[in-house]
Amino acid sequence: MASSVMKVLGGELSLFTARARLALELRGVPYELVEEPLGPRKSDRLLAANPVYGKIPVLLLPDGRAICESAVIVQYLHEDATLHSHSHSQSAISSRLLPDDPYERAMHRFWTTFVDDRFWPALDTVSLGPTREARAKALVDARAALQILEKDAFHFQGRRNSEHLVFFFSGSEEPGLLDVALGCFLPAIRACERLHGIVLVDASATPLLQRWSDRFAEQPAARTVLPETDKVVHFTKFLQDKFGVHLSAE
Ligand SMILES: N[C@@H](CCC(=O)N[C@@H](CS)C(=O)NCC(=O)O)C(=O)O
Numbered sequence: 001m002a003s004s005v006m007k008v009l010g011g012e013l014s015l016f017t018a019r020a021r022l023a024l025e026l027r028g029v030p031y032e033l034v035e036e037p038l039g040p041r042k043s044d045r046l047l048a049a050n051p052v053y054g055k056i057p058v059l060l061l062p063d064g065r066a067i068c069e070s071a072v073i074v075q076y077l078h079e080d081a082t083l084h085s086h087s088h089s090q091s092a093i094s095s096r097l098l099p100d101d102p103y104e105r106a107m108h109r110f111w112t113t114f115v116d117d118r119f120w121p122a123l124d125t126v127s128l129g130p131t132r133e134a135r136a137k138a139l140v141d142a143r144a145a146l147q148i149l150e151k152d153a154f155h156f157q158g159r160r161n162s163e164h165l166v167f168f169f170s171g172s173e174e175p176g177l178l179d180v181a182l183g184c185f186l187p188a189i190r191a192c193e194r195l196h197g198i199v200l201v202d203a204s205a206t207p208l209l210q211r212w213s214d215r216f217a218e219q220p221a222a223r224t225v226l227p228e229t230d231k232v233v234h235f236t237k238f239l240q241d242k243f244g245v246h247l248s249a250e
Pocket residue numbers: 014015016017054055056057068069070071
């Protein structure tokens with residue numbers, strides 16, 4: 001018999017999965033997380049659901065149709081009006097993941113693409129780049145991307161944020177697409193800082209992002225979904241071993 005709840009093919013420590021789950025939690029949509037095995041051998045279930053990329057997360061609708069790509073999943077969850085009837089929490093029903101204004105929606109999408117194209121690959125490479133040079137360059141790139149987010153990404157909500165009335169990119173009291181797009185990587189930012197003894201987001205380097213990250217981490221959705229920094233540190237060390245990245249041996 002077909003299940004009536006949505007399923008997420010993903011992983012507890014997968015931050016792209018966390019992005020999709022944050023949106024589900026914010027919308028109050030019940031779902032089941034189905035852990036996909038780590039490693040090169042992908043499950044037939046995943047390959048059937050995401051034949052193009054074979055990546056997690058995949059959102060499986062109750063009727064079995066699949067939606068791939070975390071930012072696409074978040075936007076689907078915003079747009080599907082029928083989700084209201086599945087919501088288990090009254091407070092979550094009003095939660096919108098994209099603003100009404102088309103220009104602001106475009107900005108959320110623009111900056112989400114920036115996070116995925118510029119920030120995340122650099123942050124990932126800081127710990128997993130193949131050479132010391134690649135990792136050092138990645139750190140410069142990650143810091144530069146954070147500075148751009150600090151200086152420009154708050155700008156389209158700028159006045160309201162600088163007056164500290166609201167402090168999400170969404171421009172409201174609730175996180176939206178861009179908040180979950182960047183917020184899902186907070187555990188990786190903190191893990192990277194701990195692993196390398198560096199600072200990426202703090203009150204002096206990135207004061208707006210620091211305030212935003214504190215607010216975001218306090219959200220019940222973030223508390224439920226985001227993995228602890230220790231676990232991400234441990235997982236990153238596991239990946240470093242797997243890829244033969246030895247920080248101290250070079
Ligand atoms: N652009 C994708 C990226 C997803 C992604 O990279 N997922 C990782 C886990 S966090 C994955 O499936 N890696 C396995 C692989 O690349 O084969 C999204 O936003 O969903």
